[in-house]
Amino acid sequence: MRRGSPTRRLRISLLCVGFVLSLVAARLVQLQGLDGAKYQAMAEQNRQHQISVPAERGEITTADGTILAMTILTDTVTADPTQITGSAPGQTALEQRQQVANALAGPLGMPSATVLHLLQHPSSRHYVLLAQSVPTSTGARIAALMAKLKVVGIYLTPTYTRDYPAGDLAGNLLGFTTFTAQGDMKGRAGIEESANRLLAGRDGREVVETGTNGQPIPLAADRVRPMVAGGSVRLTILAGLQWEAQRACARQVRLARADSCTVVVMQPATGKILALAQYPGCRPSDLACAAATQDLPVSAIFPPGSTAKVITAAAALEHGQTPTSAYTVPEQIVVGGFAFHDADPHPTERLTLAGILAHSSNVGMVQVAEHVTPQVQYDYYRAFGVGVPTGLPLRDASSGILPPPSKWWGDQRYTLAFGQGVAATAVQMASVYATIANGGVRVQPAIIAGTTAAGGRYVPERRPPSHRVISATTAKELNDILQQVPMLDATLANQPWGEIPGYSVAAKTGTAQMWDPRAHCLCQYGSSYIGLAPASNPQVVVAVNIQNPRSPDYFGNAVAGPVFYHVMKFALGTLKIPPDRAKRPNVRLTGP
Structure with missing residues (x-):
């Protein structure tokens, strides 16, 4: 076979190489010239990544500085x-794991x-x-x-974790946090939820350049949005008083074999809640328990029973009756076809309005209620804070149950006179007595003392709104009447829990009947004891409620009285309120 010319083959090869090189050159021109900016941007995207800079969640503290909730690293x-596959010679992956x-x-x-x-x-x-x-x-x-x-x-x-260094102290009030899908902590109940925006702060964003190993290059960071640390919340509660109230609640629930106990301690002049205690409670860090725990003092409603008689008495005193208005009070009475009776048997007696309230006569209070219209009775309940929002920044806070007169049935007008047919929370009932203690002016309950923003500046909370409910004269008359109750309980019932040495105390007990869903009867009880001290110049109110005590003596003075005594005595000492050593006012309890 005849071979081709070597020169010709060389030329063809050079032409092919040149053609290929021209294609390469053209592609380079396209990549670096025409599409250079596009590919440069893509390279930047591959090297740079946006990362989140989490904000540290702020603290929740008591009024006296005890840290209740904080964030720790x-x-x-x-x-x-x-990667765990055996590093030593002859070692298997299972052995190393x-x-x-x-x-x-x-x-x-x-x-x-x-x-x-x-x-x-x-x-x-x-x-x-x-x-x-x-x-x-x-x-x-x-x-x-x-x-x-x-x-x-x-x-x-x-990572950041929420920590509650005080354990279950005020756990019902604090709420709890969980993590969102983005890895941020979010409040799910209580103050953690209501103040979440302040506490959470704002996450920052950074763009970092990464090396070939995927690790951020330290000096290549460009801050896009700065992180804003979470602010802090200061509550009105006092740590020691809260602890004592929780301890007293727990002890009495065990002794009375009750379902639950709540204690609210309030300053009448400011509306500040100094303790918001309950038992049972739990640690906010126990998420399963915290999620299942109800904030009882603000959300659990119950018939207030005889502790609500002060509302009916106040309405009557402001509409023509006086503390010495006299009534004939038998053991049982029939009004409007409905029978009403007192808790204890007694002969027919003559009692003043003051005596009816001090002795807690249902029969007498039914007669007192006839001196006011249903609308007036309803209006006074609402003016005292029952059936209206409390104003507390808590999602589950209840307004209670108070239907308008147009929806009252049968004997409800009369049962309302002694605290049945209506439902309130522990905070609402504490506020009723705080109104009397404050000379007839109701100050909306408050739980937040102030907040601190990320910059460190503390901003006190605005003073809560207030309004006059009853005259100062009526408030004093009720105060004088209620000062008779501790003496009557001590002498007639051998329950001296309202007598605190050196201090005058005005108080009222209550024992409400409640429906038992198992037995289908009104055979469960709610026991209450609410009082204010020193009665001569009231500075603190303590409201105790115990649900479903199973002890033989289920009355409010016997069951809730001991808790009131211990908490009130502790509160007076904690607040450094000196004894007033005031004499009990002389109030006429029997009628002519």
Whole structure:
């Protein structure tokens, strides 16, 4: 076969090479010239990533500075099981994972078998969560152990965790937090929820440039939006008083075998709630318990019973009756076809309006109610704060139940006279007596003393609104009458819980009948004791309510009285209120 010319073949080869080079050159011109900006931007996107800079959630404190809720730095422990495959010669992946599990079991407080199971059955091939909210000291210990074992694949990620250093103190008021899908803490109940916007702050954003290993390059960060730390909330409650109220509640629930207990301590002149206690309660860090726990003092409603008689008495005193207006009071009376009776048997007697209230006569109060119209009775309940919002910044705060007169049935006008057929919260009933203590002026209850923004400036909360409910004269008349109750309880019932040495006390007890859904009868009881001191110049109100006591003596003075005594005595000492040593006013209780 005849071969072609070598020169010709060389020329053809050069032409082919030149053609290829021209294509390459054209592509380079396109990439670097025409599309250069596009590809440069794509390269920047591959190197730069936006990351979130989480804001630290603010604190919740008591009025005296005790920290109730705070944010602490913790570690989240994760693992990449594909990296734990045996590092020593002849060591299998299972053997090294068992070694890691044994090392982590102690610091994490988990059985070694549990840790090994997680490593062997990860949620994804390269990731498994081992533990959250691990203290940083424990995290440092884990890092040292892994370094000693020369193990890779165990990772510690710094995170924020909500901590409640005071345990269950005011847990019902605080609420709790959970994490959103974006990893942010969010309040789910109580103050954590209502003040969430302030407490949460605002996360920041950063654009970071990453190296070939995917790690951020330290000096390549450009802050896009600065992080704003969360603000803090200062409550009106006092830590020591709150603790004593919770302790007294817990003790009495156990003694009386009751369902629950609430205590509200309030300053009459300011509306500030100094204690908002309940039992049972729980730690906010126990999410299952916290989510199932009701904030009883503001959300649980109950018939106030005889403690509401002061409202009917106030309406009557402002509409023509006087403390000495006399009534004939039998043991039982029939009005409008309905029979009403007193709690204890007694002969027919003559009592003044003051005597009816002090002796807590249902029969007498039914007659007193006939001196006011149903609309007036309804208006006074609302003016005292029953059946209206409390104004507290808590989602579950109840307004109580008070139907308008057009919806009253049968004997409701008369049952309202002694606190049945109506429902209120513990805070609402405390506010009723705070109104009397404050000379007839109701100050809306308040639980927040002030807030501190991220800049550190403290802003006191605005003074809550107030309005006059009854005249100063009527308030004093009620105060004088209520000062007779502790003496009557001590002498007639042997229940001296309203007698605090050195202090004058005005008080009222109540024992309301409640429906028992199991027995289908009004055979459960709610026991209350509400009082103010010093009665000569009231500075503190304590309201106690105990639900469904199963002790033989279920009356308010016997069941709720001991809690009132201990909490009021402690409150007077805590607030440094000196004894007034005032004599009990001379009030006529019997009629001619």
